[in-house]
Amino acid sequence: MDRCECGLFQMDQEASETVSKSHIPQHLIQLDDLGNPPSSNQSLGLPKRSQRPRSYSTPTGPSSTPLPPPPNPYPPYPFVDIEDNLPQLPSRRKLSYPLSEPDERKKIEASKPPVMCESVDDGRTDSDSDSSSSSTVPQHLPFRHSSSINSTINGIPKSRVGCSSATGKYVMLPLPSSNLCDACPNCLDVCSSPSCPTCSKKLHTFYNSHPSSLSPPPSSLKITSNKSTYTLCEIRRHNHLASCWIIIKSRVYDVTDFLESHPGGVKSLLKYGGGVKDCEEDMMFHSYKAREIMERYRIGKVGECGGGGGEEKCCVM
Ligand code: HEM
Incomplete structure (x- = not known):
């Protein structure tokens, strides 16, 4: 695995060879005259999506850390769950009219x-x-x-x-x-x-x-x-x-x-x-x-x- 020049991506040997020649790191992206970034991967010199090696790993760093679940705004339900204690009750019966x-x-x-x-x-x-x-x-x-x-x-x-x-x-x-x-x-x-x-x-x-x-x-x-x-x-x-x-x-x-x-x-x-x-x-x-x-x-x-x-x-x- 090689680290990309911008440090954001890791890629294997083959991928790095494919990309390194044409890849422009994110921090070096040239803006056009109107100040907009280039619109497509092609204009960045990146290979098309279908040509990209599957071995790109996902970005790592603080942005990919899973967020903790939000706190539950509702108070706990006052009932106590006793599901496991009641095995005898029939959950469903054969249709009959007893x-x-x-x-x-x-x-x-x-x-x-x-x-x-x-x-x-x-x-x-x-x-x-x-x-x-x-x-x-x-x-x-x-x-x-x-x-x-x-x-x-x-x-x-x-x-x-x-x-x-x-x-x-x-x-x-x-x-x-x-x-x-x-x-x-x-x-x-x-x-x-x-x-x-x-x-x-x-x-x-x-x-x-x-x-x-x-x-x-x-x-x-x-x-x-x-x-x-x-x-x-x-x-x-x-x-x-x-x-x-x-x-x-x-x-x-x-x-x-x-x-x-x-x-x-x-x-x-x-x-x-x-x-x-x-x-x-x-x-x-x-x-x-x-x-x-x-x-x-x-x-x-x-x-x-x-x-x-x-x-x-x-x-x-
Ligand atoms: C006094 C009220 C009720 C009586 C007398 C009753 C009676 C029956 C009967 C005889 C069946 C067999 C299928 C049929 O003949 O239609 C049945 C099926 C069923 N009932 Fe009720 N029912 C009552 C209320 C309810 C209520 C309030 C629910 C709420 C969800 C419910 C849920 C079901 C379900 C899910 C089935 C499907 C069972 C299956 O298809 O395997 N029933 N009920």
Whole structure:
């Protein structure tokens, strides 16, 4: 390897012989009368591109040093990626329609007595809150434990496992803050603490004025009713394996029981759990049969929060 006279290029013997006679180093380039550099390689006396030996090495020096990646302007996603810990979940299933017909399903639901909740698994460990087992939520209100609520995957409660809509990976949902009530005061959203006095009072007031709302919907993590309108603040809490609600065309679907039967996989539903996006577009490519199945899971529609203000008036979303 010879170093070029200008010091910028290194070239092998053959190349240097080809070029050295005609090559004019960069610092000696003659400008024309107008002060412009010669326009082509030919005018510099360099061989045509196709004739140039392939063994030119690339320029070396400070300009070719790779720049460090720019700093990430966004704070880290609050969820913890637990993808590797959850091997048992089916990523995709053979297309089958394992569900019972709607009437049959209703019969099964009706045959189950409403369960009075003693303790609701809100995903916290004992050390987070001692009060979670002594619920002060009105005991006359109907609760229903979905069969999956207390179950775990690799020791992780299903109510802690969600899916990041950004990466499509299973994530560990953040623990709710133990003392603070984060419920939206403008709607029927309740916080994840079953002993929260503010939320208990709110629910009391609601159920006293809406006695017809006392029978529970198909599956839910916490106190819910058969009321048909849910605000985004309420829906956002149903974003995990133990309770997954999605929004399609401003209607709310509780797909918890369908998650593991979904031919498109658990994740494709779970990542839209909590109503992070209206899935209307995603339903377009589904068959008529799929849309029929979908209707079995409808529990209501999206309502406005905060007395008619919609999403933008909601203090939480
Ligand atoms: C309640 C809502 C839903 C139901 C009942 C449902 C049901 C089904 C069914 C039955 C299939 C098999 C193909 C077909 O018959 O069209 C399917 C496929 C699929 N679904 Fe869903 N789906 C729902 C929501 C969603 C959503 C929100 C997504 C979001 C991305 C999604 C993603 C997929 C994908 C990717 C497939 C393709 C699987 C394949 O072709 O191999 N589904 N779904």
